[in-house]
Amino acid sequence: INYEDLRRFYTAANGDFVAFLSSIKKTIKWRETYRILSPEELETWANMVFWHGYDLMHRPCLIVRLGLACSCLPSHDRPRFAQAVISQVEHGIMYLVSPENPEVTVLVDCEGLSPFKIPMQVMRSCSSLLQDHYPNRLGCLFVIRLPPVVRVIAQTFIQVLKPTTRKKLKIGGETYRKILLENIQTLPSYLGGDCRCTKCLNIGMDVKRPRMDQLNKLQTNEGVSDSEDTSELDLICQDDIDPSWSYDQVLRTAIIGLLMFWVLIAVMAGLSDPEFQSQ
Incomplete structure (x- = not known):
């Protein structure tokens, strides 16, 4: 932890020295037990979470294919996906951000994510770790290809947030590509960009899951749980909203959509500024 990190923690604590000292101690203890994946290990997850170029503010962009992970990974592998996200954030902050602009941009791609199968445990884990150990690092959060019901709820709640x-x-809904082109220098090819970097060539247009023989090599850590929520949210079928559904089914979908958006906001708050966290 360097001087600039201390400043960010102090700002996140709103000038409360006791809270500041507690957060520093908590982060030091966490770093002693949590295993950050190596670049070689992260290659296992390269089609689901990876850094790709910069936005127009010269902030490195982290691509998180949440929908793909949820549709491909069994529940017992999802905590390792969260570990890969946290590890990528660590590597990006260490090697990609500049002293002049220490923030990052995150793009969460929800294609393939059902409002009935939201990985709440994984998202809560990520948001908690980001908020505790990486404060004031978020420059912008893009959430694209959300399920329709979640997107409607999200657009409604965005209106009550502060302008900053x-x-x-x-x-981003159907026009997500336009939004990304207005903010990101080079889009990944799988999102319709013209990039031909090694990462894009490897990903292509195929939906592939990490090889199980590689996943099995990732050891369980004290800081990562192998358990995953197997509640009703994870067990209901993955069909989208159908006009023939009953009122209860539609209401339940809306509630789940609201919960998902709340967790996405929590993820953003974890990397954002005290003004955001106070809302």
Whole structure:
């Protein structure tokens, strides 16, 4: 932890020295037990979470394919996906951000994510770790290809956020590509960009899951749980909203959508500023 890190923690604590000291101690203890994946290990997850170029503010962009992970990974592998996200954030902050602009941009791609199968445990884990150990690092959060019901709820709730907060959160529906082109230098090819980097060539247009023989090599850590929520949210079928559904089914979908958006906001708050966290 360097001087600039201390400043960010102090700002996140709103000038409360006791809270500041407690957060520093908590982060030091966490770093002693949590295993950050090596670049070689992260290659296992390269099609689901990876750094790709910069936005127009010269902030490195982290691509998180949440929908793909949820549709491909069994529940017992999802905590390792969260570990890969946290590890990528660590590597990006260590090697990609500049002293002049220490923030990052995150793009969460929800294609394939059902409002009935939201990985709440994984998202809560990520948001908690980011908020505790990486404060004031988020420049912008793009959330694209959300399920329709979640997107409607998200657009409604965005209106009650403060202008500075709304500026950092961008929800993209069918026009997500236009929004990304206005903010990101080079889009990954799988999102319709013209990039031909090694990462894009490896990903292509195929939906692939990490090889199980590689996943099995990742050891369980004290800081990562192998358990995953197997509640009703994870067990209901993955069909989208159908006009023939009953009122209860539609209401339940809306509630789940609201919960998902709340967790996405929590993820953003974890990397954002004290003004955002106070909303």
